[in-house]
Amino acid sequence: MTKDHKSRLNFIPALLEQVLDNTDRIGSLVSDAESAESIDLMKRETEKLSARNENLLHLIANLLEEEHKQPRAAPKAGGTLIY
Numbered sequence: 001m002t003k004d005h006k007s008r009l010n011f012i013p014a015l016l017e018q019v020l021d022n023t024d025r026i027g028s029l030v031s032d033a034e035s036a037e038s039i040d041l042m043k044r045e046t047e048k049l050s051a052r053n054e055n056l057l058h059l060i061a062n063l064l065e066e067e068h069k070q071p072r073a074a075p076k077a078g079g080t081l082i083y
Helices: 005-034 036-069
Strands: none
Touching: 005 036
């Protein structure tokens, strides 16, 4: 596995953490909305956060697809390739 390949996969946990943080923020916004004005603000903000999550999930999917296309080499044991 190349260093570049490994470093791409290392981004996935951080990206998933961002998705979780955005989702938590959406939950907080929804629970805090009380008036029509705050509901409009909440709607705009949740749309932004949802769009960010969608982009992050697409990025994760692309990284995983790249891994599927170029899988890392299986470790060798005693000169034989393990699958």
